[in-house]
Amino acid sequence: MIGLGIAVVIGGNLYQVGSLSRMGPGLFPIILGVLLALMGVLIIVTAKTLPPDEEGDEMGPPEWRGWACILGGLVAFMILGRYGGLVPATFALVFIAAMGDREHTWRTALLLALGVTVVGCAIFSWGLQLQFPLLRWG
Incomplete structure (x- = not known):
């Protein structure tokens, strides 16, 4: 998620960004890319702070x-x-x-x-x- 977010930010910079009052076509992808990268960081941080599962990390079959x-x-x-x-x-x-x-x-x-x-x-x-x-x- 972090890598994809960074790639979207880089791709969004290829377009005119503009400002909040006069948004360009690159502003929305950049905002989404930053949010995606931050969500990836948040997942890493919370995954490291959660206690381990009592039953192990056994995953069932796909739904x-x-x-x-x-x-x-x-x-x-x-x-x-x-x-x-x-x-x-x-x-x-x-x-x-x-x-x-x-x-x-x-x-x-x-x-x-x-x-x-x-x-x-x-x-x-x-x-x-x-x-x-x-x-x-x-």
Whole structure:
């Protein structure tokens, strides 16, 4: 994470940075790169200060269901965003990704997807005036 953060900061410096009142295209990547590198440092510091596990560092098998649902949600967002708009894309992304958690039922995933869709569409469409149609036919 530290290496990737530093690489993003270096890449962001290739663009005009500007100032906070007049941001250039390089400012946002630089901020994200710095935050990513700081998170990497924070992970290292907290990992060294945590007490060792009583049961050892045995890891279970990978959670393939979670991986598949998260990736499936992203693919659904890309396809539905292109052909259906922000509302169905957001709903599908959240619903499919939530089904990757074994503790979610289809009802809780449905409620979560509805809530995130309403709030997300309000923020991105109305608040930020993102040029992404809410519904697209065809």
